[in-house]
Amino acid sequence: MGRYVRRRLIQMVPLLFGISLLIFLIIQAAPGGPEAIFLENRLFIDPSVIDAFRQRLGLDQPVPVQYVRWVTAVLSGDFGISFTTGRPVGDMIAERLPATLELMSVSFVFAAVVALPLGVYSAVRQYSLFDFSATTASFLGIAMPVFWFALILQLLFSVNLGWLPTSGRDTIGDGSVPDQLKHLVLPAFVLSIRHIAGWSRYMRSSLLDVIRADFIRTARAKGLRERIVLSRHAVKNALIPVVSIMALDLAGLFSGAVITETIFAWPGVGRLFVQAMFSRDYPLLMGILMMGSFLVVFFNLLADIAYAWLDPRISYR
Amino acid sequence: MITRVRLLVAFLVVTILASCGPGPTAVPSQPAASASASAGPTKGGVLRIGYGAEVDNLNAFTSQFLTDIELTMVEGLIVSNDKNEYIPVLAKQVPTVANGLVKTRSDGKLELTWPLQQGVMWHDQVHEFTADDVCFTWKYIVGTGSEVYNRNSYLPISDCRVQDKYTAVMVWDKPSAIYNGLFEAVLPKYMLEGKDIVKYDGYNRSPVGTGPFIFVEWKSGEYVRVKRNPNYWRGKDYPYVDEIVFRFIPDINTRLNAVKSGEVDFAQMTPTQVKDVKDLANYNLTLVQQNSWQHFDMSIKTERGAKIFGDKSVRQALFMLIDKKTIVDGVLEGTVQVADTVAPTTSPYYNPNVKKYPYDPTAAKKLLDDAGWKVGADGIREKAGEKLSLTALLSSADAIGKLYWQVIQQNMKAAGVDIKIDTKDAAARSQVWRSGQWEVQISRWVLPADPSVTGLYSCKGSNNMTGFCDPVMDEQMIKSDEELDPAKRKALLFKAQELLAENAFSLPVYYNVNPIVTSKKLVNFKASGTNLGSFWNVYEWYLGK
Numbered sequence: 001m002g003r004y005v006r007r008r009l010i011q012m013v014p015l016l017f018g019i020s021l022l023i024f025l026i027i028q029a030a031p032g033g034p035e036a037i038f039l040e041n042r043l044f045i046d047p048s049v050i051d052a053f054r055q056r057l058g059l060d061q062p063v064p065v066q067y068v069r070w071v072t073a074v075l076s077g078d079f080g081i082s083f084t085t086g087r088p089v090g091d092m093i094a095e096r097l098p099a100t101l102e103l104m105s106v107s108f109v110f111a112a113v114v115a116l117p118l119g120v121y122s123a124v125r126q127y128s129l130f131d132f133s134a135t136t137a138s139f140l141g142i143a144m145p146v147f148w149f150a151l152i153l154q155l156l157f158s159v160n161l162g163w164l165p166t167s168g169r170d171t172i173g174d175g176s177v178p179d180q181l182k183h184l185v186l187p188a189f190v191l192s193i194r195h196i197a198g199w200s201r202y203m204r205s206s207l208l209d210v211i212r213a214d215f216i217r218t219a220r221a222k223g224l225r226e227r228i229v230l231s232r233h234a235v236k237n238a239l240i241p242v243v244s245i246m247a248l249d250l251a252g253l254f255s256g257a258v259i260t261e262t263i264f265a266w267p268g269v270g271r272l273f274v275q276a277m278f279s280r281d282y283p284l285l286m287g288i289l290m291m292g293s294f295l296v297v298f299f300n301l302l303a304d305i306a307y308a309w310l311d312p313r314i315s316y317r
Numbered sequence: 318m319i320t321r322v323r324l325l326v327a328f329l330v331v332t333i334l335a336s337c338g339p340g341p342t343a344v345p346s347q348p349a350a351s352a353s354a355s356a357g358p359t360k361g362g363v364l365r366i367g368y369g370a371e372v373d374n375l376n377a378f379t380s381q382f383l384t385d386i387e388l389t390m391v392e393g394l395i396v397s398n399d400k401n402e403y404i405p406v407l408a409k410q411v412p413t414v415a416n417g418l419v420k421t422r423s424d425g426k427l428e429l430t431w432p433l434q435q436g437v438m439w440h441d442q443v444h445e446f447t448a449d450d451v452c453f454t455w456k457y458i459v460g461t462g463s464e465v466y467n468r469n470s471y472l473p474i475s476d477c478r479v480q481d482k483y484t485a486v487m488v489w490d491k492p493s494a495i496y497n498g499l500f501e502a503v504l505p506k507y508m509l510e511g512k513d514i515v516k517y518d519g520y521n522r523s524p525v526g527t528g529p530f531i532f533v534e535w536k537s538g539e540y541v542r543v544k545r546n547p548n549y550w551r552g553k554d555y556p557y558v559d560e561i562v563f564r565f566i567p568d569i570n571t572r573l574n575a576v577k578s579g580e581v582d583f584a585q586m587t588p589t590q591v592k593d594v595k596d597l598a599n600y601n602l603t604l605v606q607q608n609s610w611q612h613f614d615m616s617i618k619t620e621r622g623a624k625i626f627g628d629k630s631v632r633q634a635l636f637m638l639i640d641k642k643t644i645v646d647g648v649l650e651g652t653v654q655v656a657d658t659v660a661p662t663t664s665p666y667y668n669p670n671v672k673k674y675p676y677d678p679t680a681a682k683k684l685l686d687d688a689g690w691k692v693g694a695d696g697i698r699e700k701a702g703e704k705l706s707l708t709a710l711l712s713s714a715d716a717i718g719k720l721y722w723q724v725i726q727q728n729m730k731a732a733g734v735d736i737k738i739d740t741k742d743a744a745a746r747s748q749v750w751r752s753g754q755w756e757v758q759i760s761r762w763v764l765p766a767d768p769s770v771t772g773l774y775s776c777k778g779s780n781n782m783t784g785f786c787d788p789v790m791d792e793q794m795i796k797s798d799e800e801l802d803p804a805k806r807k808a809l810l811f812k813a814q815e816l817l818a819e820n821a822f823s824l825p826v827y828y829n830v831n832p833i834v835t836s837k838k839l840v841n842f843k844a845s846g847t848n849l850g851s852f853w854n855v856y857e858w859y860l861g862k
Contacts, residue, residue, distance in 0.1 A: 032744030046469040047779050052462045056515070084373040084381075086516050095537050151570050158578040166574045172540055172562045173363070265566045267538025275371065280744050 008301050012294075019293045020074075020286070024067050027285055033059065034083040034280040057083055070286065079290075080283030084275075089287035093269060099169055100254065100268035103261070107188040111195035112246070118196070119203020119242075120235060126208060134200065141197030150190045150263045157186065167265035187264040191257055195249065202245055207238040240311055247303035251295040358840065362860040363560040367572045367584030371538060371565040374521040376514070377502035378458065378465040384501070385850045386563050389543050390440070391526030393501040394431055394451065397766035397847040398854070401608065401664045403497045407434050407446065407527065411497050414801050419496075426475070427489035427801075429496055435483050437550040440525045440532075444507045448485040452477035453506035455487070457514055464515050469779065470499060492799045494806055498767040501849055502526070529556035529856035540564045549856065557859035576600060582836035582860070588652040589717065594834050605831040605844035605851065606663055609763040610656045613639055613824040618753030618784040624703060632821040634684040635757075636674035638729050643676075645827050648720045652832065656825035658814045659762075659770050661846065665803075666768035668811040671818035682732050690733075698733040706735035710758040712746040718759060721826075750782060761829055766847045768810055769798050774817060785822040838862070 034057065035050045054060050058069060073080055079089040122131045158166040165171065170180050210216065211234055219229045254269065261270040269288060276284040374380050377387040388396070394408040405411050409432040412418030418430045437446040455477040458465045465471070476488040489496065504514070505525050514520065523532045527550065530543035541563045549555050564581065566572045573590055575581050579599065586594055586602075595602050613636070615626040626632055641655045657674075660667040690698040690705055698705040709725075711718050719740075726736045736757075741749065749755050762773060762780075771794040772778045776786035790813055797809035817823065833851065835842050838860045844851045 030745070032742070032746070032748040036744030036747040045466050045780065049464055049466060049468055053464055056462065056464070081516075086374065086521065087518060092537070099538070151574070154571065154574045158580075159574050162578060166578055166580060167566055167568075167571050168564060169539060172365075172542065172564070263568045263571055265539075265564070265568070265571060267536065271538060271567070278743060 005301070005305070008304075012297050012301075015297060016290070016294060017071075020071070020290055021067065023286060023289050023293070024070065025063070027280075027282055028063050028066075030280070032280060034282065036280055070283070074290075079287045082276075082284045083281045084279050084284070089283050092272065092284060093287055093291060096267060096269045096272050097254065099266060100261070100270065103184065103187055103191065103266055103268060104254075104257070106184055107191035108195065108249070110188060111192035111199060114192070115196045115199035116203055116242070119200040120207055120230070122200065122204040123207035123211065123238075124230065131204075134204075138197035138201055141193045144193070146190060146194070146259045147263055149193070150186070150260060153186050153190065154263075167263070169267055187260050187266055190264075191260050199242060199246065202242045203238065206241050207234060210234045210238040213237075237311075240307065243306055244303045247299050247306060248296070250302075251292065251299045254291060254295050358554075358557045358857075358859040359861050360554075360557050360859070361559045363562060364558050364583065364839070364858070364860060365581045366561065366563045367566050367575050367581035368563045369565070369569075369572070369585060370567050372541075375524045375532075375535070375541070376521045377524075378463070378504075379515055379521070381466070383848070383850050385852045386541050386543075387502065387524060387526075388528070388850060388852045389530040389561055389855050390524055390528045390532055391502045392528045393503055394433075395497060395499075396501060396853040397498070397845060397849045399843040399845045401661070401766045401845075401847060403766055407437065407503060408432065409434060413497075419801060421492065422488075425491065427492050427496075429487045429489065430480070431485045431487070433483045433485065434550060437527050438548060439505050439507070439527055440546065442548060444505065446503070446505075446527050447482045448479040449482075450503050450506045451485040451500070452479055453510065454500065454502070454504045457504060457509070462515065467499075470495060492801055494798055494800055495767050495769055498765050530561060533560075538565065551856060556856040558855075561855075576834055582839055583842075584834050586832040586834060587716075588649050588830060588832060591652045591832050592650060594832070597834070599837055600834045601837055601839075603833045603835065603842070603844050604652060605833055605846050606654070606661060607763065607829040607831050607846040608661050608664070608766065608848065609761050609829040609846070610659060610661070611759055611761050611826040611829065612659075613757065613759050613826055614783050615757050616753050616755050616783050619756070621703070622756055623784075625705070625707075628688055629821055630684045630688045631690070633674065634681040634688070634732075635729075635734070636821060636824045637677045637681040637684070638732050638734065639674075639725055639824060639826065640676040640728055641826055643724055644721045648717060648724060649827065653827045653830050656828045658818060658825055659764075659773075659823075660768050660810070660814060661764075661828055663846065664766075664768055666807055666810050668814040671815050673818070674821075674824060676728075678728065678732050685733070692733045696730075696733060697735045704735070705733065706737065708737045708739050708756045710746060710749060710755040711738055711740045712743045712760075713740050714743045721759070753782060753784060759826060763848050765849070769794070770813070770817075771795060771798055774813075774822065783822065785820070787816060787820050787822070790816040790820065836860070 033054070035053055058066060061069075070080065081087065082089055082092055085092065118134055122134045125131050154166045157164040164185055165183050169183055171183075216229060216234055219233050220226075257268070258270040258274055260266065261268040262274060272284070273288045275281070276288065368385075370382075372380055372382040372386060375387050375390075377384045377391055377393075380387065392406045394406065395403045395411060396406050398404050403411055410416060410418060412429045412431060418432070420428045420430075422428055431448075431451065433446070433448060433451070438444070439446060455471065455474060457463055458468055458471045459474070473490050473493055474487050475490050478486040478488070480486045487496075504520075508525055509517065509520055512520070522535055525532070529546050529549045529551070531546050533542040533544050535541045542560065544560045545556055545558065547553075566575055566584075569587055569590065572581075572584050573586065573593055576584050576594060577597065591602065591604070594600065615622065615632060615635070617623040617626050645651065645653055645655050654662065658668055658671045685698055685705075688700075690700045693699045693704070709722055711722060722736070722738050726738070729736050750758065750760070764770070772780045774781060774785070775791045775794050776788065793809050793813040793816065797806050797813060800806040800809060831844075831846065833844060840859050840861050841854065841857045842851070843854055845853055
């Protein structure tokens with residue numbers, strides 16, 4: 001096991017290099033450069049200012065030179081300076097991470113708490129009224145556009161009922177725990193809907209497979225009560241594929257949710273990414289994308305390790 | 318009620334007089350003393366502003382965003398007001414020939430004397446604002462690599478001299494009419510001397526100024542907070558508001574919901590949201606007319622473009638196929654005004670008598686027929702093997718543009734002109750737009766209070782994207798930039814506007830508006846449509862009952 005993990009970790013190095021090169025080229029290939037922000041917002045622009053700007057940022061150099069410079073800096077722990085704000089990319093991401101983690105983990109836990117029992121109950125009562133309603137609801141949940149649902153909730157709970165704030169992370173000048181929780185409710189709920197819908201479907205179908213397996217029949221034949229059969233034998237085995245799906249979704253915890261964060265003015269990494277993309281802020285984009293890529297690779301490894309732990313038949317050498 | 322209004326008027330008059338007065342001595346607490354307790358400005362309170370996208374930095378010179386937030390903290394020699402005039406702030410007077418502060422020297426150079434307010438302290442309350450700071454600011458801007466967006470406007474200043482502590486003298490290489498629109502901010506020398514200002518976070522994220530509000534905090538992705546400056550130089554009563562919070566709410570629908578649920582006192586809307594906010598019980602809606610207009614342009618920087626648009630009658634025909642009235646009333650729901658020239662109607666330089674191009678398909682078709690563009694078998698006009706099929710460049714962020722291009726597309730189609738719409742993301746569009754490799758497009762320019770358009774339409778203008786060039790018009794514009802007599806300058810600019818319309822180089826479509834909703838409690842908000850924004854008199858805003 002230890003050797004396996006070590007090997008996988010070493011494999012990550014060339015993989016991440018490859019990813020970084022690919023992302024770098026794709027970003028550079030997008031038409032329009034970082035100077036676009038000059039042209040969009042300020043209209044009378046001295047063209048020599050654009051040249052000075054490009055020169056300061058090293059954009060006057062050929063792309064391979066820019067990439068080598070970027071890689072060299074990253075290897076010494078420096079992710080560069082944002083083109084738009086002039087601040088270190090690492091700092092900018094770090095100050096957004098807590099908000100994203102808060103939002104994502106709350107919605108993640110809430111979704112897990114709701115989705116897993118929902119899936120189990122649907123499977124046990126297959127083709128019941130409950131199962132049909134849950135199935136319909138989860139398809140709705142998967143199909144519903146996030147931006148639309150978010151605005152409807154704002155309209156209902158903020159504008160009409162006045163119970164919850166429309167957006168932001170806290171009321172400026174308040175910032176107490178109840179105040180922060182109030183701000184968290186709508187975005188966390190909107191984000192969890194899709195997870196609930198997805199995970200409860202996986203849970204249901206996975207449990208339906210397991211319930212028909214021989215070892216469950218054996219357990220029942222031994223005279224075990226249905227509750228014990230389900231909780232000790234069926235659900236634990238049915239969780240294996242669900243856990244691997246959830247582990248991959250964990251990577252998203254750090255990269256945030258682009259649309260939800262923008263609509264709820266949530267100060268997370270997702271919104272930072274959108275800003276960086278529109279202003280062609282190459283170093284910031286590279287920073288956020290590389291963090292995301294690293295996490296996907298890393299959580300993949302974690303998922304593989306979790307398999308082995310859940311299912312003794314799987315072993316790594 | 319009448320007395321209240323009268324008192325308010327009296328108060329406004331006093332304030333305006335006071336702010337035009339010779340110095341800080343004329344300003345003190347007169348308004349509060351003259352108005353009774355019930356009608357006087359209320360002190361205190363937090364003004365909550367629903368702002369759009371987060372700004373990049375808070376340096377008025379290098380930020381690529383409007384400088385609304387900066388101007389609550391930082392002041393310059395001048396600012397532009399709601400009447401498109403430059404008024405003095407840290408300068409006691411705006412120099413003019415008439416008041417003797419602008420002199421032409423014997424060597425032909427221009428000398429400008431800026432008398433400065435005395436006893437103005439920077440926010441640290443240790444250092445005084447002096448002429449040294451003004452000349453330091455000039456030196457920074459003209460330095461290579463300052464990245465100040467309008468650096469080229471400062472380059473003709475060849476020297477800045479500290480005559481005494483409260484007088485700065487600037488020497489211009491040649492007469493220039495645009496001198497009074499510069500220095501909308503002054504930098505603190507004590508803090509920035511020897512620093513690489515473009516990269517210096519100590520200033521760019523927490524600026525120090527002389528303004529009515531002091532920087533408190535900037536929470537990334539959330540808000541910028543500023544608090545009242547208790548030692549503001551205009552007098553201890555100013556500013557009235559204790560604190561201003563600029564909350565960043567990028568999504569326009571969320572901003573609307575934040576207004577409707579009363580979370581903000583001030584927010585910028587879009588023209589298509591006007592119907593949603595015009596009847597809100599607790600808010601006023603102000604349609605701020607911007608120094609900005611949408612204009613239909615054609616590029617002759619490509620070979621095909623030069624062939625088609627080189628013919629003036631083709632340009633005029635295209636102009637007459639754009640139904641401005643339907644665009645204004647239908648697409649923009651009557652929130653904006655049709656434009657016929659480049660100067661806004663609120664400007665003293667607005668010329669109402671330029672050649673107009675009303676929607677007239679019959680005349681347009683005749684012009685095209687006469688120019689040899691005959692309708693082909695597919696209904697599209699053609700001449701010498703070239704089809705009159707044009708590609709319109711559009712930014713994907715331009716929601717209103719998508720709507721009015723549909724109107725134009727239909728109108729043109731009926732006259733045998735085919736329009737294809739090429740939608741690109743904002744950054745990509747800008748690159749193509751700047752390269753000249755496009756055919757037709759509609760976009761906006763934003764002007765300062767100064768009406769010069771030389772950079773846009775002169776043959777060598779740094780922002781001339783279309784390639785059109787008329788030496789006669791050039792002469793008018795260049796002369797107007799050097800004319801110090803306002804009356805003569807006006808005549809030159811009137812002529813330039815007439816030539817621009819006559820030449821059919823660019824068709825103004827409509828003037829942009831900036832719909833701002835403000836809480837009914839907010840008093841003294843006087844919107845300005847210039848590039849310096851609406852916070853020019855924020856020191857006298859207050860939140861009433």
